[in-house]
Amino acid sequence: xxxxxxxxxxxxxxxxxxxxxxxxxxxxxxxxxxxxxxxxxxxxxxxxxxxxxxxxxxxxxxxxxxxxxxxxxxxxxxxxxxxxxxxxxxxxxxxxxxxxxxxxxxxxxxxxxxxxxxxxxxxxxxxxxxxxxxxxxxxxxxxxxxxxxxx
Amino acid sequence: xxxxxxxxxxxxxxxxxxxxxxxxxxxxxxxxxxxxxxxxxxxxxxxxxxxxxxxxxxxxxxxxxxxxxxxxxxxxxxxxxxxxxxxxxxxxxxxxxxxxxxxxxxxxxxxxxxxxxxxxxxxxxxxxxxxxxxxxxxxxxxxxxxxxxxxxxxxxxxxxxxxxxxxxxxxxxxxxxxxxxxxxxxxxxxxxxxxxxxxxxxxxxxxxxxxxxxxxxxxxxxxxxxxxxxxxxxxxxxxxxxxxxxxxxxxxxxxxxxxxxxxxxxxxxxxxxxxxxxxxxxxxxxxxxxxxxxxxxxxxxxxxxxxxxxxxxxxxxxxxxxxxxxxxxxxxxxxxxxxxxxxxxxxxxxxxxxxxxxxxxxxxxxxxxxxxxxxxxxxxxxxxxxxxxxxxxxxxxxxxxxxxxxxxxxxxxxxxxxxxxxxxxxxxxx
Numbered sequence: 001x002x003x004x005x006x007x008x009x010x011x012x013x014x015x016x017x018x019x020x021x022x023x024x025x026x027x028x029x030x031x032x033x034x035x036x037x038x039x040x041x042x043x044x045x046x047x048x049x050x051x052x053x054x055x056x057x058x059x060x061x062x063x064x065x066x067x068x069x070x071x072x073x074x075x076x077x078x079x080x081x082x083x084x085x086x087x088x089x090x091x092x093x094x095x096x097x098x099x100x101x102x103x104x105x106x107x108x109x110x111x112x113x114x115x116x117x118x119x120x121x122x123x124x125x126x127x128x129x130x131x132x133x134x135x136x137x138x139x140x141x142x143x144x145x146x147x148x149x150x151x
Numbered sequence: 152x153x154x155x156x157x158x159x160x161x162x163x164x165x166x167x168x169x170x171x172x173x174x175x176x177x178x179x180x181x182x183x184x185x186x187x188x189x190x191x192x193x194x195x196x197x198x199x200x201x202x203x204x205x206x207x208x209x210x211x212x213x214x215x216x217x218x219x220x221x222x223x224x225x226x227x228x229x230x231x232x233x234x235x236x237x238x239x240x241x242x243x244x245x246x247x248x249x250x251x252x253x254x255x256x257x258x259x260x261x262x263x264x265x266x267x268x269x270x271x272x273x274x275x276x277x278x279x280x281x282x283x284x285x286x287x288x289x290x291x292x293x294x295x296x297x298x299x300x301x302x303x304x305x306x307x308x309x310x311x312x313x314x315x316x317x318x319x320x321x322x323x324x325x326x327x328x329x330x331x332x333x334x335x336x337x338x339x340x341x342x343x344x345x346x347x348x349x350x351x352x353x354x355x356x357x358x359x360x361x362x363x364x365x366x367x368x369x370x371x372x373x374x375x376x377x378x379x380x381x382x383x384x385x386x387x388x389x390x391x392x393x394x395x396x397x398x399x400x401x402x403x404x405x406x407x408x409x410x411x412x413x414x415x416x417x418x419x420x421x422x423x424x425x426x427x428x429x430x431x432x433x434x435x436x437x438x439x440x441x442x443x444x445x446x447x448x449x450x451x452x453x454x455x456x457x458x459x460x461x462x463x464x465x466x467x468x469x470x471x472x473x474x475x476x477x478x479x480x481x482x483x484x485x486x487x488x489x490x491x492x493x494x495x496x497x498x499x500x501x502x503x504x505x506x507x508x509x510x511x512x513x514x515x516x517x518x519x520x521x522x523x524x525x526x527x528x529x530x531x532x533x534x535x536x537x538x539x540x541x542x543x544x545x546x547x548x549x550x551x552x553x554x555x556x557x558x559x560x561x562x563x564x565x566x567x568x569x570x571x572x573x574x575x576x577x578x579x580x581x
């Protein structure tokens with residue numbers, strides 16, 4: 001099932017992190033499934049426990065299905081200073097979810113993350129691979145509406 | 152990889168204020184076109200070392216320049232190279248630490264996005280100096296634009312014969328590969344980074360052996376920060392003596408500072424080592440936002456120090472700040488105005504460490520949680536004055552007993568916040 005991804009990499013453990021990224025990005029639910037873990041384990045000849053250890057160590061991976069779009073709001077000090085808590089409240093309110101949850105329509109998962117390195121434009125968040133900065137409550141509302149419109 | 156920025160650039164800024172070495176080409180040349188880099192003198196230093204210099208001469212030049220590591224620890228780069236260069240090994244590696252995760256730090260991102268070839272050139276020079284035929288650039292997974300630009304730059308350098316086999320007929324071969332992180336602050340620690348590169352959980356290794364002797368796949372490995380390496384080509388082109396005309400005694404060159412928070416023009420600037428905090432805020436940061444009063448600056452990121460207005464005129468360089476029990480760290484400067492509550496800010500800093508502790512050692516994984524519970528209690532108005540001593544006592548114990556720098560880091564922000572802004576804490580305690 002994941003042959004197309006696996007064959008891009010030589011079967012060495014050092015490729016594990018990149019392989020897991022590719023698998024997660026290819027999954028419509030943005031996660032790494034148990035079947036994928038099995039297949040990677042066989043391909044790399046690495047124990048399942050090792051892969052689970054890696055998957056649960058890094059914050060960018062998920063072992064549970066998520067929404068189509070992953071919102072990662074920065075909660076580090078520079079964004080905190082610029083009001084990320086208010087942005088979080090607003091996001092929870094308009095999406096009707098708590099942190100870590102997925103919206104009922106499956107379009108968004110809301111997560112918090114550490115510094116994204118765009119602090120000059122704090123508060124900031126990433127949605128998938130796109131960065132949004134200088135956030136205001138009004139701005140995030142519009143961003144969510146725009147993405148929903150494209151969904 | 153598709154990546155776009157939704158950040159509108161509304162600032163007008165005069166770059167002529169700055170004395171740029173590292174960021175000289177950023178914003179001027181097209182970072183995705185190798186010919187533009189070559190057009191402004193790029194890869195001249197690479198050609199010079201390959202055709203005119205012996206590896207040990209390169210090490211010596213960087214050593215004499217006094218270049219200090221820019222990742223935060225300020226270890227002399229030439230000295231680091233000199234440990235690895237004489238070692239006999241079938242394989243040595245250069246690893247570029249581009250896992251920039253210190254809150255408030257985005258200098259490496261802008262170096263990689265703005266001038267990826269400069270990083271490649273410095274990497275190759277380091278590789279030649281220590282005798283490494285392969286280099287890795289470990290970039291945090293969130294930096295998608297850096298990843299795509301560096302991948303493109305590597306392809307171009309190979310096409311032009313600047314990388315590859317028998318480069319410029321010198322007999323030297325070199326290959327550079329990108330490795331990607333997956334979200335873990337601790338991977339900025341060099342041995343944790345190596346673990347991650349090898350496909351493991353990013354937990355730190357015991358030192359010694361240091362990576363310079365036994366690093367990636369147990370081979371001698373020099374790990375350098377992006378900004379450090381981005382200085383190297385200028386040192387080779389202009390000489391160590393020129394480099395030492397910049398900055399202050401013992402701390403030469405420039406520093407790329409990231410300035411943010413309550414200033415008019417948040418962003419980055421490159422200034423000579425030793426520039427005062429006041430100058431950085433007023434000249435490069437556009438002054439305090441909305442004319443508010445300066446209260447504090449968190450310098451060096453979460454692992455940094457809360458400075459009060461008494462420090463506004465102190466020289467910002469690694470050595471001078473050390474005299475004041477402060478740090479420059481990564482060069483992040485988070486400016487706070489008179490309305491900011493330092494208790495809240497310290498709470499945010501400790502929350503960060505609690506989240507990022509990797510779980511390998513007890514002092515850090517338990518300590519960060521205990522610290523968080525204490526500061527949370529104070530924040531909610533349920534603390535006692537003795538809790539302040541407890542915060543310092545525990546972070547001191549963590550400093551002494553933690554396995555790596557992560558667990559040693561909370562001490563500095565905690566101690567400086569409590570010592571310099573005690574009023575804020577006492578107001579909450581009452």
